[in-house]
Amino acid sequence: MSDQDISSNASTRKLKTYQEARLQNIENLRKLVVDAAATLLQEEGPEAVTVRKVSQKMDCSTKIIYSLFVNKEGLAQQLYLEGCKILANEFEGTPKAAVPAQHLLNFGETFWEFGQRYSSYYKLMFGGAFADFKPDEESMHGTVTAMQQLLTVISNAQEQGLIPGQYDTESVIRIFWASLHGVIHLYMGGHLGDVESAYSIYRKNLSLIVSSLFQTRSN
Amino acid sequence: MSDQDISSNASTRKLKTYQEARLQNIENLRKLVVDAAATLLQEEGPEAVTVRKVSQKMDCSTKIIYSLFVNKEGLAQQLYLEGCKILANEFEGTPKAAVPAQHLLNFGETFWEFGQRYSSYYKLMFGGAFADFKPDEESMHGTVTAMQQLLTVISNAQEQGLIPGQYDTESVIRIFWASLHGVIHLYMGGHLGDVESAYSIYRKNLSLIVSSLFQTRSN
DNA sequence: TTCTAACAGAAACACTGTTACCAGATAATG
């Protein structure tokens, strides 16, 4: 009882926003929790995102997280979607180019920068930082949304006959994506040395993939 | 006391091999522990490799593992080297080809099969299954040894002028490696759907990389 | 106002990696 008094005295502000969110609706509360987790993710890395730390940041018990997201994976899925939004935004902000091949090169550059700037998000989304997290339907949809820009450009290039081969647009995206992801992930795992050499590999890989997809020969 | 009697009665055989190894030398004991961990890894996956489970399998206390490997990461490093040996073996067993490009395609095929057949090893080595494991000097050396075959073939191809560009052999290996790893890892993370479609992406990616490295145009 | 039902917090459970402590075996010395 005295403990309760102390806690409510010490953290009136946080409790207020928490209570406010509770009063409005559950969706707002969910958003609040996801925001807290996202802050934790970006400030202290994926391993710092624990149920206890999130609930501490929210000044509530761990039970809340389980009521709202079933389990930790549910929270991770929301963070995944959050990361997709960021990535989508980054893609939208990339310089366009008249030549599709160049446009794709720009997208590749953006993807590298996303991995560097939002490395915690990257590790969560594609790096397997949460061992038991697998993308579900909604996550997959989020991925597609994030890569919408890629899809448009590649699809256009295909219609113009610039990309030979019998593969559908999604497959081309995946080839592009996987190829670049490999470099970023190996680098993050410590297999490619320092940033400079990793980035060097990345650029070479990017140019190879693009030029071979388009069958232009700019080495 | 009675517990001790029961345990020593129930598992005389295991204790015997453990004691035997102790009598011979520490290196043998290390090997025994690594073998136990490797079995656990392959039979139950990376997340089953816990210090307690390994020591249970060895019928000894967890202290032993820490005496022999400092911490869990030390054990993981040994498993990494073990995986490197397996991979090296697989590469040595791949069909050779007169044309370097074809030889590299074969290596690519082997790498995929390694990822499928020894998926637990793959996740441990390249998948970041042990969050805090980063390859050290010795691990890096193990990686190079595993990829020795690749190095030879690529180096030869370079000497024959088949691979243009100013990149050294190691960089070419990394481009090749990372490109393929991306597909395997995204697939293992559940981002590429079922095996067939992932494998389809993999093959396409493989042929693109090889053909663009060699600048042949067999699409 | 009273009753009921949902909810949230504390504490516990089953794990994890890691370490402090201590008994017992081993080794060195008198």
Next chain:
DNA sequence: CATTATCTGGTAACAGTGTTTCTGTTAGAA
């Protein structure tokens, strides 16, 4: 050979994890 010293390995604990159970409170309906 006896005694002491070393040191090695097992038990139990610590600090952390995700998750669940139990219980008191609280909010809404009758």
